[in-house]
Amino acid sequence: MEINHTNMEGDNCDPDRPAHPGIFPGGEGGQRTHQPGERRVDFPVSVVLPAGGTGERTGLQTPKQFCSFLGRPLISYTIQAFERVSWIQSIVVVVAKENMDLMTDIIQRFQHRKVRVVPGGSTRHRSICNGVLALGEQGEGEEGEKLPANRPKVVIIHDAVRPFVEEDFLYKIATAAKEQGAAGAIRPLVSTVIATTSEGFLDHSLERARYRASEMPQGFTYDVIFQAYQRCTESDFDFGTECLHLALQYCGTNAKLIEGPPTLWKVTYKRDLAAAESIIKETLSRSACIITGGSAQAVTLADALQKAAGALDMELDVIPDLMGDNCRYLLKEWNFIQVSVNRSCVSEVESMLKDLEAANRALLHPLVVILVHLSGSDELSVSGRTPEPVPIADVAAAAKLRNILLYGIQLHQSKDTERWERSVLRVAEITSALIRERGPALVGQLLQA
Amino acid sequence: MEINHTNMEGDNCDPDRPAHPGIFPGGEGGQRTHQPGERRVDFPVSVVLPAGGTGERTGLQTPKQFCSFLGRPLISYTIQAFERVSWIQSIVVVVAKENMDLMTDIIQRFQHRKVRVVPGGSTRHRSICNGVLALGEQGEGEEGEKLPANRPKVVIIHDAVRPFVEEDFLYKIATAAKEQGAAGAIRPLVSTVIATTSEGFLDHSLERARYRASEMPQGFTYDVIFQAYQRCTESDFDFGTECLHLALQYCGTNAKLIEGPPTLWKVTYKRDLAAAESIIKETLSRSACIITGGSAQAVTLADALQKAAGALDMELDVIPDLMGDNCRYLLKEWNFIQVSVNRSCVSEVESMLKDLEAANRALLHPLVVILVHLSGSDELSVSGRTPEPVPIADVAAAAKLRNILLYGIQLHQSKDTERWERSVLRVAEITSALIRERGPALVGQLLQA
Numbered sequence: 034m035e036i037n038h039t040n041m042e043g044d045n046c047d048p049d050r051p052a053h054p055g056i057f058p059g060g061e062g063g064q065r066t067h068q069p070g071e072r073r074v075d076f077p078v079s080v081v082l083p084a085g086g087t088g089e090r091t092g093l094q095t096p097k098q099f100c101s102f103l104g105r106p107l108i109s110y111t112i113q114a115f116e117r118v119s120w121i122q123s124i125v126v127v128v129a130k131e132n133m134d135l136m137t138d139i140i141q142r143f144q145h146r147k148v149r150v151v152p153g154g155s156t157r158h159r160s161i162c163n164g165v166l167a168l169g170e171q172g173e174g175e176e177g178e179k180l181p182a183n184r185p186k187v188v189i190i191h192d193a194v195r196p197f198v199e200e201d202f203l204y205k206i207a208t209a210a211k212e213q214g215a216a217g218a219i220r221p222l223v224s225t226v227i228a229t230t231s232e233g234f235l236d237h238s239l240e241r242a243r244y245r246a247s248e249m250p251q252g253f254t255y256d257v258i259f260q261a262y263q264r265c266t267e268s269d270f271d272f273g274t275e276c277l278h279l280a281l282q283y284c285g286t287n288a289k290l291i292e293g294p295p296t297l298w299k300v301t302y303k304r305d306l307a308a309a310e311s312i313i314k315e316t317l318s319r320s321a322c323i324i325t326g327g328s329a330q331a332v333t334l335a336d337a338l339q340k341a342a343g344a345l346d347m348e349l350d351v352i353p354d355l356m357g358d359n360c361r362y363l364l365k366e367w368n369f370i371q372v373s374v375n376r377s378c379v380s381e382v383e384s385m386l387k388d389l390e391a392a393n394r395a396l397l398h399p400l401v402v403i404l405v406h407l408s409g410s411d412e413l414s415v416s417g418r419t420p421e422p423v424p425i426a427d428v429a430a431a432a433k434l435r436n437i438l439l440y441g442i443q444l445h446q447s448k449d450t451e452r453w454e455r456s457v458l459r460v461a462e463i464t465s466a467l468i469r470e471r472g473p474a475l476v477g478q479l480l481q482a
Numbered sequence: 483m484e485i486n487h488t489n490m491e492g493d494n495c496d497p498d499r500p501a502h503p504g505i506f507p508g509g510e511g512g513q514r515t516h517q518p519g520e521r522r523v524d525f526p527v528s529v530v531l532p533a534g535g536t537g538e539r540t541g542l543q544t545p546k547q548f549c550s551f552l553g554r555p556l557i558s559y560t561i562q563a564f565e566r567v568s569w570i571q572s573i574v575v576v577v578a579k580e581n582m583d584l585m586t587d588i589i590q591r592f593q594h595r596k597v598r599v600v601p602g603g604s605t606r607h608r609s610i611c612n613g614v615l616a617l618g619e620q621g622e623g624e625e626g627e628k629l630p631a632n633r634p635k636v637v638i639i640h641d642a643v644r645p646f647v648e649e650d651f652l653y654k655i656a657t658a659a660k661e662q663g664a665a666g667a668i669r670p671l672v673s674t675v676i677a678t679t680s681e682g683f684l685d686h687s688l689e690r691a692r693y694r695a696s697e698m699p700q701g702f703t704y705d706v707i708f709q710a711y712q713r714c715t716e717s718d719f720d721f722g723t724e725c726l727h728l729a730l731q732y733c734g735t736n737a738k739l740i741e742g743p744p745t746l747w748k749v750t751y752k753r754d755l756a757a758a759e760s761i762i763k764e765t766l767s768r769s770a771c772i773i774t775g776g777s778a779q780a781v782t783l784a785d786a787l788q789k790a791a792g793a794l795d796m797e798l799d800v801i802p803d804l805m806g807d808n809c810r811y812l813l814k815e816w817n818f819i820q821v822s823v824n825r826s827c828v829s830e831v832e833s834m835l836k837d838l839e840a841a842n843r844a845l846l847h848p849l850v851v852i853l854v855h856l857s858g859s860d861e862l863s864v865s866g867r868t869p870e871p872v873p874i875a876d877v878a879a880a881a882k883l884r885n886i887l888l889y890g891i892q893l894h895q896s897k898d899t900e901r902w903e904r905s906v907l908r909v910a911e912i913t914s915a916l917i918r919e920r921g922p923a924l925v926g927q928l929l930q931a
Binding site for chain 2: 213215217219220222223224225226227228229230233234235236237238239241243244245246247248274275277278281287288289290291295298299301302304305307308309310311312426462463465466470472474475478479480481
């Protein structure tokens with residue numbers, strides 16, 4: 034029976050996961066990687082992110098948009114998804130009054146740009162309306178000076194709890210909204226929809242093929258969404274949930290419906306937070322670079338690891354150091370494996386940590402650095418004495434405060450091929466587990482391979 | 483800002499998670515824990531589990547009901563959910579012909595009882611119909627002898643990919659089905675449902691309050707579901723998806739609709755497998771027992787750990803050994819922490835592993851055993867020499883083959899209170915992480931606290 038956990042991990046064409054999750058901030062000068070799906074949008078687009086929900090359905094005290102995984106609240110992941118799209122000019126986050134300070138803290142802490150926070154209303158429509166009105170108001174510069182109102186052509190409305198929206202789909206929504214006045218994401222219905230009698234019995238079931246689930250994002254020209262909110266009733270404000278409906282009823286605009294990818298899913302329940310965390314962890318674990326320091330033994334080990342890691346679904350690059358051109362690795366989505374042979378390599382690791390910090394690499398996600406210490410022969414282990422452990426605990430404790438997770442692995446060079454291969458495989462397995470798990474509890478440990 | 487990962491873990495009243503996940507097989511003589519929600523059902527109930535899906539939506543090659551987490555395929559979790567309900571007399575699993583052998587292997591490997599496997603048809607309705615017909619057929623005893631047909635009063639139909647269904651809700655469905663002829667689970671709609679024009683524009687949106695999502699399980703008297711399938715058309719068999727609809731149309735039975743808990747959710751996408759794994763892991767990590775061997779130092783450590791673990795949301799019981807009454811711990815949902823002081827305790831651990839194996843404790847889930855080795859004074863560590871490591875690697879490698887994950891943690895007794903408390907906290911953190919993660923890669927490691 035061939036069933037194992039790798040069945041779940043081994044598929045790269047998973048429709049459920051974002052193709053370009055953009056886990057690092059884009060738009061920073063020349064360092065930005067060009068996204069293959071990027072297209073030009075030649076009209077101003079802004080975003081309203083209603084985030085006033087109370088999270089009742091997750092069963093958590095904290096509203097779900099403020100729940101954290103890997104040390105960062107969900108809403109920051111969603112903001113990042115928009116921030117990395119070059120043609121989006123601003124993002125208005127609408128939160129409940131009591132969460133204004135919290136939201137401002139999050140924006141500062143994770144250095145979000147292009148974002149304004151405005152207070153929400155008592156219902157979803159009132160909150161979105163506040164966001165739309167804020168987009169039409171005068172802005173304020175960094176020095177507090179008034180900026181001219183920069184009303185966008187198109188407003189995209191999204192949920193704070195759908196963190197995996199991608200540029201390609203935003204492009205489709207924005208351009209369709211500009212052409213048609215309104216556009217919205219749809220998905221096939223997962224369950225049959227049924228009408229109930231007032232006594233709780235089945236009345237009839239709907240023909241599934243004729244209906245769709247209305248999802249987010251949706252896009253509107255500023256004029257359509259502004260007019261819709263000007264004209265709608267108090268009852269719409271209080272009980273309505275569907276912006277597309279307001280556009281149809283009050284502006285006569287039939288929205289263009291566009292089938293979205295499964296990545297548009299909404300974090301609704303506590304289990305969804307675990308699912309979101311697993312997607313982010315998997316994304317962060319796709320690649321690592323091994324730094325050999327140029328030693329021949331280290332290069333041999335690195336090459337063997339590269340082979341073993343291929344089977345574990347991870348891309349490994351082998352480089353001698355992080356100098357010159359190789360310093361580009363500091364800026365990309367890599368984890369780091371420093372190999373040392375017969376001597377403690379702690380100073381190299383410390384210098385790497387400084388470089389990573391300078392590159393602001395651990396701002397949005399904890400970063401994994403693994404020191405693999407290879408001792409020269411197997412005589413030591415045959416004699417029964419363990420080699421002196423490499424003292425990484427203190428360095429690791431300090432790095433952890435800066436969101437860098439440092440672990441150590443020790444192995445012995447062996448002339449016994451079978452034994453050596455077993456050790457290498459264990460290094461690969463441990464490395465892969467540490468990088469995937471990204472857990473803080475084992476930081477500073479020196480594991481044996 | 484008070485945001486951290488514990489926000490996600492710290493809530494016990496999560497509506498999303500099963501209250502009694504029944505992670506151990508029930509019904510075994512006197513050892514069965516009485517479930518608080520258990521009620522008496524005095525008529526025969528059987529289950530049909532259609533499991534013929536191809537898993538297209540997960541993006542995986544393996545159909546999702548056969549995808550594994552923690553070493554066991556999803557469908558086995560679902561079967562277990564029914565198996566532990568004493569009043570369910572049999573379960574028919576309907577799988578595609580090409581998966582009959584795989585399914586039979588799963589049933590043998592995880593020692594499922596009350597289960598028959600029958601081949602599916604080309605559509606969902608044809609598969610369910612095969613299952614219903616199989617329930618009306620003569621059975622076969624263990625020796626291959628023919629048993630009289632034991633047609634149930636009520637048939638519950640469920641999905642193989644909804645593993646968290648609970649006894650309480652099954653009770654509601656079974657009794658309502660007996661009274662009304664048919665009953666089905668419903669849930670509020672998560673998204674607005676909209677009708678589209680043929681050109682892909684919004685036609686109208688449905689009034690959300692009037693509609694519900696039809697979910698599983700559903701229940702029918704045998705007569706109603708049998709008749710419904712006898713009378714329905716080829717077109718129903720080919721294109722229909724809703725059993726409640728057939729009962730209404732062909733038997734005039736208006737199903738009773740019962741709002742189900744969020745735990746009824748369906749594993750649809752790859753992310754849902756991660757969510758299901760996280761729920762199971764959390765459930766398995768709620769409790770551990772510390773075995774002190776009676777040593778005063780070990781008891782002090784255990785008491786300190788108990789305090790620290792409370793903050794980590796884990797229940798810890800402290801016992802001197804697993805003798806006499808305490809052998810009940812071997813049968814319950816516990817993880818094990820063996821404390822040793824100043825001497826290797828490997829033989830005690832080996833004997834515990836034998837007991838656990840005899841109790842079949844690692845059949846359905848990997849079991850965690852942690853050896854915490856306390857060395858008597860901090861002089862050793864002050865002198866810079868590490869104490870001789872406890873040789874658990876070989877024992878751990880052997881245990882892993884039997885689905886038991888053995889890890890070691892070393893710490894030094896210290897008279898410096900602050901240092902001692904830091905060590906205890908680290909033991910608690912590492913223990914908690916190892917128990918929650920349940921990862922095989924770090925088995926046999928000796929971690930330092």
